[in-house]
Amino acid sequence: MLLLSNLLTKFVRNGSLHLTDATGKRHVFGGKGPGPEVHVKLHDKALHTKLFLNPELHAGEAYMDGTLTFEQGSSVYDFLYLFSINRAGLGAHRSQKLLRGLWRALKRRQQANPAKVAAANARHHYDLSTDLYRLFLDEGLNYSCAFFEHPETDTLEEAQRNKLRRIAAKLKLEPGMRVAEIGSGWGSLAIELAKNGADVTAINVSPEQLRIARERAAEAGLSDRIAFRELDYRALEGHFDRVVSVGMMEHVGIGHFDDYFAKIAALLTEDGYAFVHCIGRMTPPGTTGPFIRKYIFPGGYVPALSEVFAATERVGMWIDDMEVLRLHYYYTIKHWRERFEARRSEAAALYDERFCRMWEFYLCAVELGFLNGSNMVFQLLLSGKRDAVPIVRDFMVETLRKA
The missing domain is CATH 3.40.50.150 (Vaccinia Virus protein VP39)
Incomplete structure (x- = not known):
């Protein structure tokens, strides 16, 4: 959870993310700027690492699988709205810069469309x-x-x-x-x-x-x-x-x-x-x-x-x-x-x-x-x-x- 906390601390600035991790511990990120208050619960300890490594993919998959759920009236729209107004902070994190570098290297292969x-x-x-x-x-x-x-x-x-x-x-x-x-x-x-x-x-x-x-x-x-x-x-x-x-x-x-x-x-x-x-x-x-x-x-x-x-x-x-x-x-x-x-x-x-x-x-x-x-x-x-x-x-x- 330490790596994910480090990412979310730098990522979420506008609005706030109230996260209950898979052990039941509660964390709050953000709150420095305007935005929604979103309550999320994780149900799988593997997500602590997966969300750090590739949050854009694994957040969606976890929502699909039911291992990431929302509480206190929050919705997937609220969650993605919070993501959208903080996107620059995510891209600035070192781990995400490395990931995006890999994606760019594979770009032509991913888009090969014979x-x-x-x-x-x-x-x-x-x-x-x-x-x-x-x-x-x-x-x-x-x-x-x-x-x-x-x-x-x-x-x-x-x-x-x-x-x-x-x-x-x-x-x-x-x-x-x-x-x-x-x-x-x-x-x-x-x-x-x-x-x-x-x-x-x-x-x-x-x-x-x-x-x-x-x-x-x-x-x-x-x-x-x-x-x-x-x-x-x-x-x-x-x-x-x-x-x-x-x-x-x-x-x-x-x-x-x-x-x-x-x-x-x-x-x-x-x-x-x-x-x-x-x-x-x-x-x-x-x-x-x-x-x-x-x-x-x-x-x-x-x-x-x-x-x-x-x-x-x-x-x-x-x-x-x-x-x-x-x-x-x-x-x-x-x-x-x-x-x-x-x-x-x-x-x-x-x-x-x-x-x-x-x-x-x-x-x-x-x-x-x-x-x-x-x-x-x-x-x-x-x-x-x-x-x-x-x-x-x-x-x-x-x-x-x-x-």
């Missing part, structure tokens, strides 16, 4: 029961950042429709345009673009998502305008007026960024351009947290903008436009977390209690990463030709007004 591995990684998350996702997503099953024009009053459904309309406006679609969508989810964006007159080729490596997407396109009467294909992005061929990628780049892996942008460039017609929507970080390049990497998104990585722009420079693409959405994903995931909590018993019936705790830990952690951490979302327009995108940005607003 086609077969990429497909397996995607299916790990996206081939879960669609009924699970229906518990907390909007009716269109949009599993990416929404756009909240009025954060306090917009429903999740309204915010996701806002997002789809804004993407269509940025694409400046004309009837008959050919659009390639890389990573098509459950089909909402492909359906939106087809409604705007485009002929869409939408690719995905998740059979479950493709099955639902095809059903939804048929229900919308758009099966003749959308071709859903089970295909890795590297295998797609042809030329398209627009290429769209929403929430896909996070799964590419840093060693494949050049391949990703080179493929987008190769798919575009001479006058075409691409739209890329991706989670990013406002800090220098880093690594994927161990809990997220092991349980939620194996092979995934949130890039720094410096890594993104270095890749587009090497490939020779123009960055025609960029928009940064800073808090929109916080509001989105807040809706998801609250909806999941409200229907938690249904999730437990689909899976089990351990799965529910894993999902709670995941949703809380990513929500707070957008509130108190370095995460944001960026949207890029890219082209090979400098004037493929109108040189006055007002065209997006004008298209929205006409919609």
